[in-house]
Amino acid sequence: MERDMTQGKPFGLIAKFGIPLFLGNVFQQLYNAADSIIVSRYVGNDALAAVGSTGTIMFLIIGFAQGITTGCTVLTSQRYGAKNEKGVRRSVANAILLAIIIIALTTLVSILAMKNILILMRTPKEIFGQAYTYITIICAGLVALVFYNLFSAFLRAVGNSVIPLVALIFSSVLNVVLDLIFIKNFHMGVAGAAIATVSSQGISAILCLIYIIKNEKLLWPKKNEWFLDSNDSKLQIGVGLPMAIQFAITASGTMVMQTAINNFGVVTVSAFAAASKLHGLMSQAFPAMGQAMATYSGQNYGKGNIKHLREGVRVATIMSTVMAIVTGILAVVLVRPTMMIYFRTAKEVADAFPAAQTYIVLSALFYVPLSYIFIYRNTMQGCGYAFLPLMGGVVELVSRTVCGIISVCLHNSTLAFFCDSSAWITTGIYVLIAYNFVIKDILKKCDENQQLQVKRL
Numbered sequence: 353m354e355r356d357m358t359q360g361k362p363f364g365l366i367a368k369f370g371i372p373l374f375l376g377n378v379f380q381q382l383y384n385a386a387d388s389i390i391v392s393r394y395v396g397n398d399a400l401a402a403v404g405s406t407g408t409i410m411f412l413i414i415g416f417a418q419g420i421t422t423g424c425t426v427l428t429s430q431r432y433g434a435k436n437e438k439g440v441r442r443s444v445a446n447a448i449l450l451a452i453i454i455i456a457l458t459t460l461v462s463i464l465a466m467k468n469i470l471i472l473m474r475t476p477k478e479i480f481g482q483a484y485t486y487i488t489i490i491c492a493g494l495v496a497l498v499f500y501n502l503f504s505a506f507l508r509a510v511g512n513s514v515i516p517l518v519a520l521i522f523s524s525v526l527n528v529v530l531d532l533i534f535i536k537n538f539h540m541g542v543a544g545a546a547i548a549t550v551s552s553q554g555i556s557a558i559l560c561l562i563y564i565i566k567n568e569k570l571l572w573p574k575k576n577e578w579f580l581d582s583n584d585s586k587l588q589i590g591v592g593l594p595m596a597i598q599f600a601i602t603a604s605g606t607m608v609m610q611t612a613i614n615n616f617g618v619v620t621v622s623a624f625a626a627a628s629k630l631h632g633l634m635s636q637a638f639p640a641m642g643q644a645m646a647t648y649s650g651q652n653y654g655k656g657n658i659k660h661l662r663e664g665v666r667v668a669t670i671m672s673t674v675m676a677i678v679t680g681i682l683a684v685v686l687v688r689p690t691m692m693i694y695f696r697t698a699k700e701v702a703d704a705f706p707a708a709q710t711y712i713v714l715s716a717l718f719y720v721p722l723s724y725i726f727i728y729r730n731t732m733q734g735c736g737y738a739f740l741p742l743m744g745g746v747v748e749l750v751s752r753t754v755c756g757i758i759s760v761c762l763h764n765s766t767l768a769f770f771c772d773s774s775a776w777i778t779t780g781i782y783v784l785i786a787y788n789f790v791i792k793d794i795l796k797k798c799d800e801n802q803q804l805q806v807k808r809l
Contacts, residue, residue: 357511357648358433358655362664366644366671372513374640376504376520381633383527383552387545388629390531392694395541397622400694402482402542404625405475405614408606409466409487415599417458417498421451422505423592426734427584428571429509429647433654437570438577444506445573446584450592451502455495462491473611476618486542493550500553503560506571508647519559527552594738601745605752609771612756616707616765623704624769626694627687627711634683635715635722637675641668642726649734658794665731665787672723680716687712711769718773721780728783732790740786747782751775 357365392400424447431439466488475483490497500523504516527548534544564571613624645668652661687709691701729741752771759767 357651362667370644372517376517377636379524383524385629386528401622402479406487408610412603413462416596419596419599420592421502423595424588425505425509426591429650430654433651441573459494474614482542486546489546496554500557519556523552523556594742598742598745601749605749608753608756612759612768623707627708630690634679638723638726642730646730646734649731653735676719676723680719683716718776722776724780728787747779748775751778
């Protein structure tokens with residue numbers, strides 16, 4: 353079920369590839385939300401705040417491991433575009449072996465450092481124990497989370513975005529069922545929610561692996577191809593490590609924001625936890641578009657079809673602008689209904705609504721630059737450019753940090769909620785400038801290659 357994205361109209365290619373990614377992202381957000389809703393309903397608001405307060409830490413740890421492994425699949429996409437079948441299989445084997453090493457190291461370090469991280473983030477003492485339990489179990493199950501994303505990325509690299517969606521839908525339903533069993537029936541609290549999440553992702557990983565072995569022969573290495581190759585490792589880490597660092601830098605910025613919000617008490621933390629789930633759901637079109645552009649740009653760059661690449665970016669920019677406006681309006685409309693789902697009483701809803709509304713309105717106003725970040729950053733990464741997207745993460749970190757520090761100094765929760773938007777504005781401008789630089793560099797290299805070929809003739 354591979355898809356060649358180097359031929360045909362960009363709109364159709366991107367839409368057909370991106371829609372399953374979008375649906376998959378939505379289901380992933382829904383089963384993440386299921387954790388929080390069921391925890392809030394059956395354990396309480398403190399438990400909701402505990403789970404929510406660890407979201408940025410999860411983004412840091414999982415994002416780092418996922419960034420370096422998913423970055424490895426850029427090489428897979430490029431070799432697929434160049435019709436190098438042996439190179440595709442070798443890139444898969446190398447990425448899996450690298451992933452095993454990275455997961456082992458990340459799991460060990462994260463578990464050992466977790467208590468100190470929660471302390472540094474000023475996690476309220478009322479929720480500290482539950483937060484520690486939840487995030488430690490997530491870290492212990494990192495192997496399941498990363499391998500699901502890695503196998504899905506392999507499939508997307510060859511244009512198959514349907515099977516990851518099917519696996520994720522099954523996993524999402526299973527996650528909700530396990531949540532109810534572990535939390536409602538077995539009274540396992542936040543530990544049950546964490547176990548349900550890890551188990552669901554693990555099953556998704558297994559389903560994707562089975563499909564690859566049986567149906568995507570191009571993606572499964574032969575026995576003699578299972579070894580770490582220094583050249584492939586250098587190429588994959590060259591893209592993957594900057595992606596991982598970029599994830600870590602971006603996550604560090606969100607941790608600064610969460611730390612600032614933690615200063616305003618458990619009610620504000622729980623309101624933000626619920627509102628961020630709504631934001632996560634409403635903004636899923638953007639990373640889906642980014643994932644589509646990573647594959648699209650990787651294949652077209654690998655083939656040398658730069659005109660088709662640029663046209664795709666132009667089309668994706670128009671599509672994302674429209675989606676940003678529509679989803680921004682929808683997010684604002686859904687704030688109160690969302691609070692009514694997460695909180696049990698009218699008083700709890702009334703207490704949480706002002707903070708939640710402030711965050712969502714400030715976020716929705718700047719969904720357009722957020723959408724551009726995903727398009728241009730992923731396009732650059734798909735073409736093998738790692739440093740400029742990495743620096744975009746630095747811009748995000750600086751913006752969130754400055755805004756977060758000011759909010760704490762002024763004890764202003766509105767400024768704390770503006771941390772995300774400030775990062776999107778500055779980084780959106782940055783990636784647009786960086787993308788134009790990359791395109792000029794690519795065109796220059798193409799001209800030089802053509803001149804060399806003429807001289808050889």
